[in-house]
Amino acid sequence: MLAVLGFVGVLALTTGLIHLYLWKRLVRDTTTPGRWRRAGGIAALVLALLVPATLAGTQAGLYWLAWPGYLWLAVMFYLLVVLAVLEVPMLVTRLVLRRRLATAEPTTAAPEPVLVTTAEPTTAPEPVLVGAAGPSEPPATDAVTAPDHDPARRLLLARGAAIFAGLTAIGITGYGVRTALGPPRLDRVQIPLAKLPRSMDGLRIATVSDIHLGPLRGRAHTERIVAAINRLDADLVAVVGDLVDGSVAELGPAAAPLRDLRSRYGSFFVTGNHEYYSGVEEWVQEVDRLGLRVLQNQRQEIQARGGVLDLAGVNDLDADPAGTGLAAGPDFAAALGDRDPSRPVVLLAHQPLAAVEAAQYDVDLQLSGHTHGGQIVPFNLVVRLAQPVVSGLGEVDGTKVYVTNGAGFWGPPVRVGAEPQISLVELRSA
Known part of the structure; x- marks a missing residue:
């Protein structure tokens, strides 16, 4: 029994860290501040507590915890695997979008300087460079520094990854349940x-x-x-x-x-x-x-x-x-x-x-x-x-x-x- 309780303790710590990661990727990154984010946080906390509660509870005869707890354990595992695999392509995609945004803003070129002289033909005046902003001002541009990211695109990307991970994890778990409960x-x-x-x-x-x-x-x-x-x-x-x-x-x-x-x-x-x-x-x-x-x-x-x-x-x-x-x-x-x-x-x-x-x-x-x-x-x-x-x-x-x-x-x-x-x-x- 002590070995089982020790295992449950280690698993509780591990699943706590896993659920923190899942909360960030599935809740924080896919929502804006408000009630949906709060609801997602509460759900992540409940599910994090469900795993050790299931392992300890089934040992104590609380078998009603077995199906929801163990099924979530499988879904959690595959969510972790799929999201971890997606980390590299997600990072590459964010870098590409950031680079495109940084180079996408157009700039207005300064006008060519014009040589202007006085009306007297006999006097050689000093040439003056006159631009669009006046003779004494440097050329001006309309260049705007691009933001390092687009919040709307970043949110869309996070939601797409979350949906893909969720559907994949649920699909694999469903297949796995059918296999496990089937004949040997x-x-x-x-x-x-x-x-x-x-x-x-x-x-x-x-x-x-x-x-x-x-x-x-x-x-x-x-x-x-x-x-x-x-x-x-x-x-x-x-x-x-x-x-x-x-x-x-x-x-x-x-x-x-x-x-x-x-x-x-x-x-x-x-x-x-x-x-x-x-x-x-x-x-x-x-x-x-x-x-x-x-x-x-x-x-x-x-x-x-x-x-x-x-x-x-x-x-x-x-x-x-x-x-x-x-x-x-x-x-x-x-x-x-x-x-x-x-x-x-x-x-x-x-x-x-x-x-x-x-x-x-x-x-x-x-x-x-x-x-x-x-x-x-x-x-x-x-x-x-x-x-x-x-x-x-x-x-x-x-x-x-x-x-x-x-x-x-x-x-x-x-x-x-x-x-x-x-x-x-x-x-x-x-």
Whole structure:
């Protein structure tokens, strides 16, 4: 809970600064002083408070905040992205307009000087230069210094950018909501393992992660995922963490359909970081009661088709390293030590980053989730800074790592560039 509150605090500061920027671009720059600007300022303040209130409120059971708060979070993000992208062309446009205004004012040229003499022909008078303003005054011009900007044009430009950003952000968010709430895509991938016996060639593991049962997804979400997995007729089912965002008392009925998962050699579960925010001890017991074997720093021997494979699982990296029992952190030695090195081993670990240590134990394949595939483009670029693999098949120090996008979402009910996913991993003998 403290970790969640700390995250909410940082997010509150960040969103405050973001809303200050949005207020400037969408309200101050597009309005003149008056009631519309005041109304826009109040709206920006309310929306800024809505984001941390939603994150804290949903933790306290105020689920009615979830839809408006999380949808605004997505729209806010894309407004920020679009407006930031527009900053450079907007600056160039303002400079061009300013330059044109500075050179657009016409000037009136001074008249040519005229040589004037006295009436007496015998006397050579001094020539006098006479201009339009008189003989003793310098030539005058009508040149006017151009203003450095045109307020009307500047206002028009700001309003155009605001309208474009608003329509774009709302359009992308709408597409993302439709994608996130749609059925998970099935991803089939074949992964060769050098140690896999030929008799086990084609062993299939249905892999799902990040179901994220919570204020926005309930029992129907679980039922759809279970039905999709059962249609695959898999040999093994692996649920690799982040099943829930709430307590067993709140979400137990929503998780209940997991008892209907079908596979030839069993269904398995490892904890994700969100289980540690939601009462990990209760959830481990509940998942076990529903028929999934929870691998907590453990290894299970899988005998199938005349061959043997080790299936191991470790607790999430965000668990307390000093914890004990069900709340203990990952223990790779306990899960992977003292095993037969001639057997292939598949490790279930919520975060792809676990492969850095798993590779030291010669793990053949790690199945992970956690990243959501980035969930919202271009946020996937940020995820790459923290995780070695964001989506699909990769490799870390000789260990193959497959990362599924997850079947749910966290926070905004939005997925852009990373569809919800259930993966069927087919092991092939090399």
